[in-house]
Amino acid sequence: MFDLQSLGIEYGTLAMFVLLLGFLITGMPLAFVTLLIALIFTLGWFGPMAVPLITSRVYSFVSSFVFVSVPMFVMMAAILDRSGIAKDLFEAMRLFGGRLKGGVAVQTIFVAVILAAMSGIIGGEIVLLGLLALPQMLRQGYDKNLAIGVVCAGGSLGTMVPPSIVLIIYGLTANVSIGDLFTASFIPGFMLAGFYVAYVLFRSYTGDNIAPPPRTEKIPTEEKIRLLKGLFLPILVVICVLGSIYGGIASVTEASAVGVAGVVASTIVRREFSLSMLKAASLQTLSTCGMIVWIGIGASALVGVFNLMGGIKFVSALITGISDDPTIIILFMMLILFILGMFLDWVGIALLTMPIFVPIIKQLGYDPVWFGVLFAMNMQVSFLSPPFGPAAFYLKSVAPPDITLGTIFKALVPFICLQVLAVALLIIFPGITGR
Amino acid sequence: QEFTLKVQSSDAAGVPNFVIEQEWAARVGKMSGGRIAVEMLPVNSVVEHAETQDAIAAGIIDGHITDTSYFTGKDPAFGLIANPVGAWSAPSEMLRFVEYGGGKELMNEMLEPYGLHFIGAVTPGLEAFVSSKPLDGVADLKGLKMRAPEGMVQEVFAAAGASPVNIPQSEVFTSLDKKVIDAADATVFSTNQAMGLHDVAKHPVYPGFHSMPMLEVSVNKEKWDSMPEDLQTILEVSVRDLARDMDAQLAMKDMEAVAKARAEGGVTIHNWSAEERNKFRKIATSQWEKVAGRSENAQKVYDTLVKYLTAQGMI
Amino acid sequence: MAPTPEKPAHSDIPPTPDLAIEPDGTPEPVPTVSGLFGRAVDKISSIFALGFLLAMGILIFEIFMRHVFNSPTLWAHETTTFLSAIGFVFGGLYCASRNKHIRVVIIYDIAGPRFRRALDIGISIVCAISSGFFAWAAWLMVKRAAFKPGGDIHLETTGSAFNAPYPGLLKIFMLFVLIALTIQFVILTINYVRAKPDYAGANSGTGTGHD
Ligand code: NA
Ligand code: NA
Numbered sequence: 034m035f036d037l038q039s040l041g042i043e044y045g046t047l048a049m050f051v052l053l054l055g056f057l058i059t060g061m062p063l064a065f066v067t068l069l070i071a072l073i074f075t076l077g078w079f080g081p082m083a084v085p086l087i088t089s090r091v092y093s094f095v096s097s098f099v100f101v102s103v104p105m106f107v108m109m110a111a112i113l114d115r116s117g118i119a120k121d122l123f124e125a126m127r128l129f130g131g132r133l134k135g136g137v138a139v140q141t142i143f144v145a146v147i148l149a150a151m152s153g154i155i156g157g158e159i160v161l162l163g164l165l166a167l168p169q170m171l172r173q174g175y176d177k178n179l180a181i182g183v184v185c186a187g188g189s190l191g192t193m194v195p196p197s198i199v200l201i202i203y204g205l206t207a208n209v210s211i212g213d214l215f216t217a218s219f220i221p222g223f224m225l226a227g228f229y230v231a232y233v234l235f236r237s238y239t240g241d242n243i244a245p246p247p248r249t250e251k252i253p254t255e256e257k258i259r260l261l262k263g264l265f266l267p268i269l270v271v272i273c274v275l276g277s278i279y280g281g282i283a284s285v286t287e288a289s290a291v292g293v294a295g296v297v298a299s300t301i302v303r304r305e306f307s308l309s310m311l312k313a314a315s316l317q318t319l320s321t322c323g324m325i326v327w328i329g330i331g332a333s334a335l336v337g338v339f340n341l342m343g344g345i346k347f348v349s350a351l352i353t354g355i356s357d358d359p360t361i362i363i364l365f366m367m368l369i370l371f372i373l374g375m376f377l378d379w380v381g382i383a384l385l386t387m388p389i390f391v392p393i394i395k396q397l398g399y400d401p402v403w404f405g406v407l408f409a410m411n412m413q414v415s416f417l418s419p420p421f422g423p424a425a426f427y428l429k430s431v432a433p434p435d436i437t438l439g440t441i442f443k444a445l446v447p448f449i450c451l452q453v454l455a456v457a458l459l460i461i462f463p464g465i466t467g468r
Numbered sequence: 469q470e471f472t473l474k475v476q477s478s479d480a481a482g483v484p485n486f487v488i489e490q491e492w493a494a495r496v497g498k499m500s501g502g503r504i505a506v507e508m509l510p511v512n513s514v515v516e517h518a519e520t521q522d523a524i525a526a527g528i529i530d531g532h533i534t535d536t537s538y539f540t541g542k543d544p545a546f547g548l549i550a551n552p553v554g555a556w557s558a559p560s561e562m563l564r565f566v567e568y569g570g571g572k573e574l575m576n577e578m579l580e581p582y583g584l585h586f587i588g589a590v591t592p593g594l595e596a597f598v599s600s601k602p603l604d605g606v607a608d609l610k611g612l613k614m615r616a617p618e619g620m621v622q623e624v625f626a627a628a629g630a631s632p633v634n635i636p637q638s639e640v641f642t643s644l645d646k647k648v649i650d651a652a653d654a655t656v657f658s659t660n661q662a663m664g665l666h667d668v669a670k671h672p673v674y675p676g677f678h679s680m681p682m683l684e685v686s687v688n689k690e691k692w693d694s695m696p697e698d699l700q701t702i703l704e705v706s707v708r709d710l711a712r713d714m715d716a717q718l719a720m721k722d723m724e725a726v727a728k729a730r731a732e733g734g735v736t737i738h739n740w741s742a743e744e745r746n747k748f749r750k751i752a753t754s755q756w757e758k759v760a761g762r763s764e765n766a767q768k769v770y771d772t773l774v775k776y777l778t779a780q781g782m783i
Numbered sequence: 784m785a786p787t788p789e790k791p792a793h794s795d796i797p798p799t800p801d802l803a804i805e806p807d808g809t810p811e812p813v814p815t816v817s818g819l820f821g822r823a824v825d826k827i828s829s830i831f832a833l834g835f836l837l838a839m840g841i842l843i844f845e846i847f848m849r850h851v852f853n854s855p856t857l858w859a860h861e862t863t864t865f866l867s868a869i870g871f872v873f874g875g876l877y878c879a880s881r882n883k884h885i886r887v888v889i890i891y892d893i894a895g896p897r898f899r900r901a902l903d904i905g906i907s908i909v910c911a912i913s914s915g916f917f918a919w920a921a922w923l924m925v926k927r928a929a930f931k932p933g934g935d936i937h938l939e940t941t942g943s944a945f946n947a948p949y950p951g952l953l954k955i956f957m958l959f960v961l962i963a964l965t966i967q968f969v970i971l972t973i974n975y976v977r978a979k980p981d982y983a984g985a986n987s988g989t990g991t992g993h994d
Contacts (some may be wrong), residue, residue: 060887060889061886068917083528085921086528088917088923092953093515095868096864101842115495207480208480208659274930284648318832318879319828322871325873327878438887540942541942623944634860
């Protein structure tokens with residue numbers, strides 16, 4: 034058997050990244066790239082007896098309750114997409130944003146923030162916006178890049194706006210108050226959404242052919258009432274979901290099921306319901322979740338192998354050895370998060386870095402709550418950054434075939450810059466967290 | 469170095485208990501003159517918390533310090549011995565049973581077929597109860613919507629009239645906050661306080677009345693058998709000291725947190741009377757027999773436990 | 784598509800097509816390179832898809848029981864987690880058969896037909912080998928989850944008051960899916976080898992993953 038252990042953890046880590054990148058660009062399915070690297074290192078470092086480590090991680094990943102809300106959101110999207118609800122919703126939104134150039138894109142961000150308050154995890158919302166908002170914006174003549182960016186960046190807000198699974202896992206790891214984390218992430222979350230809105234408006238008003246010209250024609254009153262009717266059911270569903278969370282009726286995950294039930298009920302009210310529609314929506318959920326979840330599976334397995342290789346000790350020593358200046362240590366951590374964000378999904382990154390970073394942060398005397406928010410902001414970047422950008426993959430899974438991954442990543446560059454700006458502001462002005 | 473032990477904990481890296489375990493690992497290194505190197509790994513770092521037993525058996529990791537009740541799904545006996553709700557009112561009582569009352573032998577009889585060797589038990593202490601409703605006795609549990617983990621705790625609370633909700637740890641905070649549940653079985657007072665649970669559930673019961681988990685320190689059996697006797701003894705004695713260390717340090721933290729909570733106000737700490745505690749204990753012990761019937765090993769645990777408690781005049 | 788013989792047509796239920804429906808509403812066939820096996824996977828996929836709907840129903844039921852009757856169930860969360868997990872695991876196989884897994888196709892896109900075929904063959908072989916390893920590892924895992932150390936059959940349970948054998952069942956299910964995944968990749972390899980260079984590239988290009 035080939036012996037990788039002789040590489041040592043330093044070169045082992047490097048080899049891991051090189052192999053990841055190498056296999057990634059061959060066109061091998063992503064889920065199998067990370068699984069393959071995990072397998073190679075398990076075999077080469079520990080031998081065949083350790084391979085069950087990978088299947089054990091796969092088992093734990095798929096059977097974790099927090100992911101139950103992902104199929105619920107995807108199902109919501111799939112049903113909305115098959116009914117007329119989504120179309121009517123966007124038609125009606127014209128009434129409000131119609132006079133603003135870039136209005137629909139701004140409204141999409143608005144919808145994304147509402148969705149973010151309804152869910153603690155990402156994946157489902159991007160699929161939802163990708164199925165509903167993206168075709169509408171493209172149809173209305175929005176710039177492709179702007180529309181894609183709004184959907185991916187907006188859809189990623191789920192873990193930045195409370196409730197957030199990233200913050201909950203951070204709180205459990207760092208032993209800090211989850212309530213404090215939620216409170217502290219409130220303003221930064223809206224700040225980020227605000228950046229997106231500002232960027233959309235700036236582009237719409239300064240660029241040519243970025244957004245369709247604002248509507249000037251008067252809409253007759255009957256038409257207005259007809260359009261407003263289109264808002265009624267979606268708003269009712271949103272109220273049901275948010276109301277069941279904030280009214281103490283359902284947990285966050287359960288509330289996502291309320292959303293599906295609400296959407297199904299809406300199709301019945303609209304006489305659009307059919308069993309074949311429901312079956313088709315379920316099949317799409319199966320396919321989309323297969324893609325989404327399997328991307329995370331491999332990364333989670335890879336982190337387990339890396340931790341067993343001594344990864345925690347290695348990264349920990351790397352950070353504390355870099356400098357005595359706390360600011361440089363923080364910046365170095367951001368760099369590590371950024372690089373990891375290019376190769377792993379957030380579950381893997383959290384699993385790997387939180388146990389290392391949290392004790393160091395506490396030792397340096399920083400506020401662990403502030404760092405939790407900073408961590409969540411970094412995860413926003415990781416959702417978008419190539420080559421491993423989950424948000425891009427989720428969108429790709431439902432986007433029209435002519436929108437390639439390359440197109441999506443190109444469209445995301447300005448939004449990644451906005452996120453990096455938000456990270457920088459959080460470091461320079463920790464007071465944004467209200468602490 | 470003759471032996472390297474990768475030991476996964478059931479605690480997260482930022483929790484005080486993990487630091488205590490890391491200090492133990494360092495002491496083992498010193499006591500053995502560097503012949504044993506213990507590397508502590510935080511929860512879920514290599515495998516998920518409920519998967520460590522399999523991972524040790526397979527030789528993937530070498531050991532764990534973890535709540536034995538995570539393996540209730542393998543054998544109900546693990547749930548009963550890990551948390552015989554109502555049996556212990558202080559860590560020393562449980563530790564005496566394990567060390568001298570037949571607990572240790574029983575643990576090894578159950579674990580060795582799985583390929584693990586049990587070195588010793590430790591415990592974070594009596595868990596405090598988190599509640600947003602004032603609870604002063606068993607009667608107040610009636611209809612209480614509470615989160616309880618796997619294992620016996622759930623059944624005991626159901627028998628006491630509460631409505632256990634089976635939600636995962638990751639949703640405890642938001643569910644308490646939004647009043648989806650009224651109460652939760654979480655962990656010790658100081659950690660509950662640090663996680664902010666008392667910000668949203670202002671009526672904790674301390675000292676706790678319901679649960680004191682046994683954390684087992686176990687290693688791969690083959691690895692254990694390959695160790696010379698002096699190193700085995702170093703591990704055994706160091707685990708005995710870890711038990712004392714964990715109890716002492718966490719109890720101090722608890723008392724500090726309680727004092728702070730009292731001084732700051734806003735949180736009402738409830739302490740149950742001896743009478744109410746006994747009432748709960750009676751309900752709890754009545755459930756043991758039910759669990760005992762579920763497997764041969766569970767019956768063995770039940771018999772050993774009852775024999776010990778009777779001999780000690782504790783029941 | 785004609786209704787299958789064992790499924791008599793119902794007048795009140797609209798006939799459901801045998802093929803999966805794509806987001807745009809048109810049925811898309813399983814790529815021919817996936818073979819008969821891929822079509823078989825496709826055939827049984829709706830069972831697992833409906834599992835997600837069932838999970839939704841159970842969560843609603845739980846909210847109802849807890850809120851209206853103040854008697855939460857002990858099985859709802861465990862069962863929905865199990866149903867979702869089954870769906871997630873099967874979803875991976877489903878996407879493999881339908882060539883729906885996400886890929887980065889930088890090299891693939893610029894490659895000529897011959898190189899593309901070589902890539903297809905290479906990727907399928909590597910995936911088959913790793914899936915084979917995982918199936919074997921899953922078997923080792925199942926041995927611990929389905930049998931007591933003495934050899935008696937005992938499915939690992941959740942250990943809760945409900946104590947369903949979900950962990951044991953899920954691990955066994957994973958074993959079957961990983962075996963099926965291995966078979967699927969072997970079939971893909973064979974069919975890519977058999978296919979003419981220009982044909983292989985054209986056919987694999989149907990997946991969403993391809994740019
Ligand atoms: Na959220
Ligand atoms: Na990324």
